[in-house]
Amino acid sequence: MxxxxxxxxxxxxxxxxxxxxxxxxxxxxxxxxxxxxxxxxxxxxxxxxxxxxxxxxxxxxxxxxxxxxxxxxxxxxxxxxxxALNTYRKRKAVYSVGNQIGVGKESDIYVVSDEKGVQRVLKIHRLGRISFRTVKANRDYLRNRSSGSWMYMSRLAAVKEFTFMQALRDNDFPVPEPLSQNRHTIVMSLIDAFPLRQISSVADPATLYAQLMAMILRLASFGLIHGDFNEFNILIEEKPKDQNADETKGHGSDAVTVNPILIDFPQMVSIDHPNAEMYFDRDVNCIKRFFERRFHFISDESGPTFSDARAELSKGGLKRLDVEVEASGFSKKMAKELEKYMGFVGATGDGQTDESQKQDDEEADEDTEEEDPSDKEIKDGVEDVSKQLNDQHGRAQQSSDTG
Known part of the structure; x- marks a missing residue:
C-alpha cells in the first residue's frame, strides 16, 4: 500500500x-x-x-x-x-514526506525531510502484507497469540533492524545512521548511493568482491550473520579518491572509489543460530552468483566458508554484537517469534525487484476484487475478540430466537 x-x-x-x-x-x-x-x-x-x-x-x-x-x-x-508519523512530527524527526524510493515484500521506503530540509529515509515495515492469500492459515498461526499480530510483528521487525543498525554503526560498519524508531517504522540517514543490482559495470570487480567477502567475515567476527546479503541490500557509494584535483582530473572511473553500504537487517542472526551455517553460505553464494552473472567475475578462491567465520570469531578481542543486542532488550524469544512469523508469511530474505513486487500487488488487487480479505476473515469467524463479547452476542441471539 x-x-x-x-x-x-x-x-x-x-x-x-x-x-x-x-x-x-x-x-x-x-x-x-x-x-x-x-x-x-x-x-x-x-x-x-x-x-x-x-x-x-x-x-x-x-x-x-x-x-x-x-x-x-x-x-x-x-x-x-x-x-507513527504523528510521533515523528512531535519529535521533529519528520516534517514532510516525499517520493517513494523503494518497495519490497516486507517494507516501503520513502524520502522524508526534517524541519531544516535535511533529507532522510523513512522505512515502513509491512510484515504480513503478502500473506493475505492465506488469511485463514495466517489466523490459525496467530490464534491464542495476543502479541502475534501483523502490527506487533511489523513493530518487532523495526525494533530489530534499528537495534542492529545502531550496534553496527557504533562499531564502524558501513550502514546508514539510525535516527529514530517508532512502531513499525524507522528513520535513518539518506545515503547518495545506488543499489548494487542497478550497477551494470564496475572498474574493478575483484576489489569490490573482496570488500564484500571481507564484510561478511567481519560481521562474523562480531558474532553476526546478515542472512540477506545480496545485491538488493547493498548500496554502492562513489567517492573521489584522496588526491589533488589536478591529478584526478580526466581520469574518469580511476578517480573514484566505490564503497559498499549494507542495509536491511530484519533477517540478521547470531553466529550461534541453529541455521547459521546455512545463512552464511547463502550470503556468500548470493554474491558469487551475482558477480558471475553481472560482471562475469569468478574468484580464484572458493571461500569463505562457515569454518572461516568461526575462526574469525575465535580470534576474540571484539564485542559479541549478537549478545549486546540481546542485552539491549531484543531478546532471543522475540527473535525466534519474529523469525518464525517472517518464515510463515514468506519473508525468506531472497530479495525481490520493484517490478516483481508491483506484479504481486496487481495480483493482490485482482484477488481482493473477488473477495475482501477482511470479509473472508469474518466469514471464517473472528478469532481475537474477547470471550465476554462472544458470550454477550450468544445470549442476545438466544433472546431474539425465543422472542
Missing part, C-alpha cells in the same frame, strides 16, 4: 485520540468494538466519538468490518502509518 499523507493535516485532536484508542484496542481485538473505542478514547458524549470514527473511516485509517458479530472497526496499515 502507498503512504498517502493528504489527510493528516485535517485530523483533529479528537480524531487522534480515537485513532490511538483503536490501536490500543487492537492489542486484544482483531475487530475493536465501538463501545471499547469510546471507552479508551475518554471522549465525553457519543456523538464526538462517532464523528471521529466517521472521519477516520473516510480516509481509510480504520475500516468497518462487514458481517462482524458486533459493531466494530479494525486498524489499517494507513492508520498505523499516521500514528
Amino acid at each position: 502507498k503512504l498517502d499523507t493528504k489527510a493528516i493535516r485535517y485530523l483533529t485532536a479528537e480524531d487522534w485520540r480515537v485513532l490511538t484508542a483503536v490501536e490500543m484496542g487492537s492489542k486484544n481485538h482483531e475487530v475493536v468494538p465501538t463501545s471499547l473505542i469510546a471507552q479508551i478514547s475518554g471522549l465525553r458524549g457519543g456523538s464526538g466519538v462517532h464523528r471521529s470514527i466517521s472521519n477516520l473511516a473516510k480516509v481509510d485509517l480504520i475500516a468497518k468490518v462487514k458481517n462482524a458479530k458486533y459493531d466494530g472497526y479494525r486498524l489499517t496499515y494507513g492508520g498505523l502509518d499516521y500514528l
